[in-house]
Amino acid sequence: MEQRDFSFKKYAWQQFKKNKPALISLYILIALVFIALFAPVIANDQPLYCKYKGETFYPAFSTLVNPSKLDSVVNPETGLAEVLQFDITDWRKLDLEKVMWAPIPYSPDKGDRYNREYVSPFDEQRYKNSDNQIVAIPNRLRHIMGTDNIGRDLASGLIHGTRISLLVGVLAMGIASIIGVFLGALAGFFGDRNLLMPRSKYYFTLLGVFLAFFYGFGVRKYTLANAFTSGNGIWELVISLILIAAIIVGMRLLSIVFKFGWLAKEVSVPIDTFVSRGIEILNSIPRLILIITISAIFVRSIWLIMVIIGLTSWTGIARFTRAEFLRIRELEYVQAAKSLGYSNFRAIAKHALPNALAPVFVSIAFGVASAILIESSLSFLGIGVPDDVVTWGSLLNLGRQEFEAWWLVMFPGFAIFLTITIYNLIGEGLRDALDPRLKS
């Protein structure tokens, strides 16, 4: 009883801190999250703050709220009003009295027409000054990592690409973990014999799933398709999902009415077989090929790619969760929970799940690394990601096409490499910290 306030979380964090590479990786990851969150402020072709003809503007911030913000200044000498549309004004050309540029004064999707055709970071770069002369660029406005064929700034592309890479990790692995933990927990906890329910409930659930998909997706498919083309598809999708859940729950409730005679007899649901076969089938198809095929069918969209990666990456997590649950369900505290008459749901959610999550976290960390790798492979191949979205993989692909533009290969490649490495290192650190059995 020397450590009175011992908790596993504290212990794990102490262990994790001892692992220097993992800790450094965590700091780098926090820095990357910071970059991703503040990307529009870090890399923007509009000034953060400027004073033009006596008026003060904050263009980079104003366009965050209203992308096509208009403003006008009155020229004190001529008395004429000059209209500025913030996002298409070339602020570099204006004779600004005071200006504070973003650290990287370029946006990822706008080409700099004075520095087209792969300008190296060390080459001479040019710009048009307020006197309409094309001169060598001042150091403050240099493309520090060079440009691509249409003059887009590489550094800015990398900064904004961070958002996509991190989002892929979060969203894809979020979906994958929900599916994987849910199915793995069911399969491991119940096995083939222990998930008992009356026949009425079993059959009504199956019927409910069928009907739910029919009403959720079958009937609503045109509503959904129209909504996706007009831009608010996510809401319609959420409505569909709620509808599906409601129908399944409703059918399960309805089954209580039919609980008599033959239908009331309890049967076991072979949930483990279902899940294991599902995992085996998905594992038998190379993941990259499956994802390429699916994403070639649909409209190109980065969100869709994330969802597809998530929907195909849950097998590893499900396997880990299943194995943990197989072990845990025999342990005393779960048996105790069962014999105290707690519901299965409570035994899973409150007793088994918290103890099974440690290895799952590890596989999620590794899974994020592989999700990022897959996304960058897809954008490298030019599949699924729209052309106007700048990602690390698509930048690297530009470099592949031009043998002289080494900067287009080195910088994005290093960014991908760095992100994958830190996730792998964090995964290793987590594994050592969360699994004391591996520690000797």
Added chain:
Amino acid sequence: MLKYLAKRILIFIPTLLAISLLAFIISISAPADPVEKLSSSADKEGAANQQSNATKKTKQELRKKLGLDLPVFYFSFGSISDCDTLYRVADKDHSACLAELSNYYGNWEDVSSYFHQLNVAQLSHSKLILDDIFEMNKDAEGRPNYSKNEINDVITESNFEINSMLETANPNVIASKFSSLDTLYSNYAFLSPIKKEFEQSKLLYNDMLSKQSSWKSYIPKIIWYGSKNQYHFWLFGDGEQRKGVVRGDFGFSYIDSQPINTKIWSKVWISFSFSLLSVLFAYLVSIPLGIYSAYKKDTKFDRITSIVVFVLYSMPSFFIGVLLLYTFANPDTLRWFPVSGIQDPTLYDPSWSFFEKAAHRAPYFILPLITYTYSSFAFLSRIMRVGVIDVFGQDYIRTARAKGLGEGKVVMKHALRNSLLPIITVFANIFPLAIGGSVIIETIFTIPGMGFEIYSSILNSDYPMIVAVFTIIGFLTMIGYLVADILYAVVDPRISYK
């Protein structure tokens, strides 16, 4: 053991069916129409939409030959508003439009009669002969009322509008097309043959609207098609030219009408030699390295190799591949190796002996092979090191040392064999890798192997190829796992399958 094997092989069958079904479902969801692709002569938007009857007929025959005029599967789910013979509609856009209309209005009989009438209206354009109209529309002095160009433009416009009506179910769009066509037909009297059919279709449309019964799309229905469907014929053959997958016939490619079997066989050896060679090299390097760094655990050597291996492990293969190309196949720096392909078509002679071929291809193979090898090498040495460290902690190693056995014998005889288990898993992946190839590596180096073939068949929506590859890879993966399981039992007698 035999019983276990038999059970495993029996499980193959449903899994394979599920994989092929999955591939099939993905394929039919693709928006592209293979018939349009194959009959490139038929230009849909251009040529004033005047697809001649001849091209329509060739398309029809093509569909029949490819089996596309059949339902996809044994049954389909739908609502009672759905038409159960929709698969017979040739044009993919038309069938999508029909499906959407019947979803909105409920009565597919009315929908199909409206749609049919529109089709008739469209076909009636071919009855109009430009010269005849030109001759007939002259005033008393013999001056033409309309120029030939104008007549042609008007016919084209009417054709275009009706054609776009055939592809939309949006009531607003349809209403606006109706009104614009109305004005067109009232302005140009010579369009009366089309006008007659058009008015009829308008009547049918209003009829369809008045009898709207949207509730029908809320009642589910299972439509049964029987064994005359695409999947069944793909699996068992149609009893004529196609033999079916069960007899080893994967059908024909949509791109060049070549049998898929020959296409796969001509490519698979390239991917196979790459994966075999790379696994071989990876084993040759990583097993000794893994053992040695485990043996020298926590020394400087171990730490450095661990870091190097970890860095390699996290390197994306496309980054390594592009870096290698940049460094060793770049005219500006070093031009040691060729950039792409596996042979020089101007020099290569098919009559060469095996060794001459190998010598000719060696420079082409080196860069891709390095890219192939490093990732599995990094992965393998990490596994190997952990495995050996684990084994070194076991009691029997201590016993072996305690009884005075030489270090060499302890490592090579007692530790090695026991740490081989995880390595076997990797060996199981060699077959699927052979056929799946590595899409990325083969694309970077333009190697005409399976990976590249899959990539291009996905881009060209060559469904039979995709389905075949999925099924074969699935089969090989399962074989690989099975072989691995048997090898486990061979290497480690403690494992038995009873």
